[in-house]
Amino acid sequence: MAKTEIDSKAAEAANEEQVKETETQAEAKAVKEKEASSEDAQAPEGEKEKKGFFSKKKDKKDEQIEELTDRLKRTMAEFDNFRKRTEKEKSAMYEIGAKDIIEKILPVVDNFERGLATIPEGEEKSAFAEGMDKVYKQLVKTLGDAGVKPIEAVGQPFDPNFHNAVMHIEDENLGENVVAEEFQKGYVYRDSVVRHSMVKVAN
DSSP: OOHHHHHHHHHHHHHHHHHHHHHHHHHHHHHHHHHHHHHHHHHHHHEEEEEEEEHHHHHHHHHHHHHHHHHHHHHHHHHHHHHHHHHHHHHEEEEEEEEHHHHHHHHHHHHHHHHTTTTTTTTTHHHHHHHHHHHHHHHHHHHHHHTEEEETTTTBBOOOEEEEEEEEEOTTTSSSSSSEEEEEEEEETEEEEEOOOOEEOOO
């Protein structure tokens, strides 16, 4: 009977030891889980700080890119304006120079027309007359190819932008303020008047 009691007490002691060991293991596990949880809780904060750091760097880089892009756009716009201004000035200088030359050529055209108008009847087919006519037509064609065109006058309503009235007449066959006769032909270069037509206008 005494042996049985001893065995029973030994068993109880062993059970208590096992329970304590189990509790110790459980506590250790709980501590580890708590530490792991604490580390997990802290990790996002560190990541946030890290992310914030790189975000700041990225923002600064983006600002530099935007600044350089704006600077490039301004430079390109300034260059484009300079190019347009230069082309406009060049075109204006070219037109002024061209008009100056055309004004000097027009009297030559006038002389050809006067010369052709004085050729006696029946001599229009002479070598001299035909040669003169060919030179005149070539000169007029060259001016036309360059953008020089004669101004329409006779039968057209008087327009001070194109016509210079040097005489007025009474003519029942013509409407009021209509060009009756042209004394000197006028010309335009592109859309600019080089020389006004000298005309007679009906009242």
